[in-house]
Amino acid sequence: MSTTSTHETEIVADPRVPLVRITREFDAPKEKVFRAHTDPELVVQWQGPRGTEARIDHYDCRTGGSYRYVHVHEGQEYGFHGSFHEVRPAExxxxxFTFEGFPDGVALERLELEDLPGGRSRLTATSLVDSFEGRDAFLASGMDSGVREGYERLDALLAG
Known part of the structure; x- marks a missing residue:
């Protein structure tokens, strides 16, 4: 399943509700993984697939805050925005989450971190959308490869 710094990213579509669950382990404590998700200077270094440049317009990761960022790939720009409803440090x-190319599709996302033995951690993220069709379109968009590649890039950042 893993080498010293790369772990499998599990992406599962729930058959009962229009939800995608992502599970990933990291060879770093949850505080470090949390910081990589909340510090905009770190987020741009790993988020998205390889070959994609991330640019943050604003990123106020706190309860009540909001964000907007753009991924640039082969000259095309893809915007994303949303609001932070609850932020608990390292937890x-x-x-x-809204992809601006499909503004009616708003997902409610929950990212939880837990400690594992040996200074490691596990991330569990869920993304709930408004319909099974929306969920399936989300999965068909190639987001799975972007998530996997992004977490591989995060592995390298955490190791550095």
Whole structure:
């Protein structure tokens, strides 16, 4: 399943509700993984697939804050925005997520972190959308490869 710094990213579509669950382990404590998700200077270094440049317009990761960022790939720009509903340091981020190319599709996302033995951690993220069709379109968009590649990039950042 893993080498010294790369772990499998599990992405599962729930058959009962329009939800995607992502589970990933990291060879770093949850505080470090949390910081990589909340510090905009770190987020731009790992988020998204390889070959994609991330640019943050604003990123106020606190309860009541909001964000907007753009991924640039082969000259095309893709915007994303949302609101942070609950942020608990090194533990939980609850946020909305909207891809601006499909503005009616708002997902409610929950990211939880837990400690594992040996200074490691596990991330569990869920993304709930408004319909099974929306969920399936989300999965068909190639987001799974972007998530996997992004977490591989995060592995390298955490190791550095």
């Amino acid at each position: 939980l981020i609850v946020q909305t």
